[in-house]
Amino acid sequence: MSKAQWESLCDGCAKCCLLKLEDEDTLELAYTDVACRLLDMGTCQCTRYPERSVLVPDCITMTPEIVPTLRWMPKTCAYRLLSEGKPLAWWHPLVSNDPNTVHEAGISVRGRAVSERKAQDLEDHIVDWPEEDIT
Template structure:
């Protein structure tokens, strides 16, 4: 794993289905990705997740900056905000 991936605290919130309401607010559903082990919050197919699930998003710093569906408590979000002060 890279230093970037080591930031992950395995909350698993990025692995739950989301929907966007008519006001643009993102809502996380209680439905996890079928590959998420909900007990230990790890991906069962981590090393091949992008080929097994085409909906899996690779969370790079650029992606984290551009999406609005990651929770503020996500370690990636916190790191990006720390590195990119407003």
């Protein structure tokens, strides 16, 4: 698979751009509704994609090798689905031929997240919806 083909797997939901909290003792993960400061909240696209890893050092570049190790990947993520041998959902842009279906289906963070520039205490922003298993 070429780099362009791999990149096209991203459905544009931006759930991976949400900040997550991990309990040091239990290693339990909690999603927040707080998105990376580089995320355009309307388009759900990174505003500085080419240099995101430099500007946000803990931003992870998705690769076929790393995806199976990321236990926080949402169940709806195309990268995760592919690594698990599962099909893409009907709303995925590669299936629907429409980049807006991910938003219309309520899968993306559009209208449900806040920028980390505006959020204060992350513990006040813990939510369950990013991990909903909607397909």
